[in-house]
Amino acid sequence: MGYKPVVGWGTLPDGWSFVEATAVAVDAQDNVWVFNRGAHPVIVFDREGAFKRSWGEGVIRRAHGITIGPDGTIWLTDDLHHTVRQFTPAGKLLLTIGDPDTPSTAHGGKPFNRPTHVAISPRTGDVYVSDGYGNSRVHKYDPTGRLLKSWGAPGTDPGCFNIPHNIATDAGGRVYVADRENSRVQVFDEDGTYLDQWKNLHRPCGLAADARLGDLFFVGELPSHLPVNQAVPNIGARVSVLSIKGDLVERIGGPFAGEKPGEFVAPHGCAVDSRGDLYVAEVSWTAVGKNENPPREIRSLQKFTRT
16 A cells, blocks of 8 residues: 655645644544644645634633544533533534533543543434543433443553543444553443454554545554653554454554654544545644743644555
8 A cells, every 4th residue: 555745735825823633533524633732723725725714712621632523513522611512513512422621530431531532323313522631431422412321440451541542433332541651452242242352553643534445543653752762663653544343554654753754743632534634633742842942843644545
């Protein structure tokens, strides 16, 4: 297969900045939606990278996850607002799940304490939420926002989580959870029954499933945050492409974190368009840029064409 970076893709208006892009999604028209921590949280580009519009100014506390539903509505996960919100493509609020001012008890199991992402079942329209930084659960809702069930607990055993950071569904309705600090993706049926785990990964952060490409999964992996293995190659800072059985198809990125085209600093979100092209959002400011002297903004969005 193979993927080639498109250098300079995505032109922002003069004076605008992502700060960092936390998540990316692609709609049915192949428009690319970038959720970011700049002044304009939701930015839309066409497939060629031309700016179309933005919204969300003054609404988002801390951008984290973006998902586009089968009906074209936009689901935003705001981890410091402790909510999942559904919007029209124009930015009109339709539904809020969670209490923006009262997070649940840390690791108590009830929604939400810093939720991270949303996945929607293509079979039923049910909504799955990974929750998150301050919890160790997955919550399942019906399309109206009614809680149906929750599963998970803190830990390392099958079905337990250590920062459930991202979530996706496949065409059959199975649920995949990027269990970040356990360095695995866990697989469940649509009712939360544990099925499998994929473990040839390092701190999986981004997660996208694409049935159009033969049920491929794209997993953005963070590099090590430990000084002891900073000089060890092939530990994260990459996107791994896996089959629906968890077999490795290929890896995108270099042996170390880097800023050259095709390298990654901190892959945080992935999306694929109708032609199989890949978009990767990176939290480069949080991972590296804010800690430098002076602090600097680092590229946080890349497009790759499928070759």
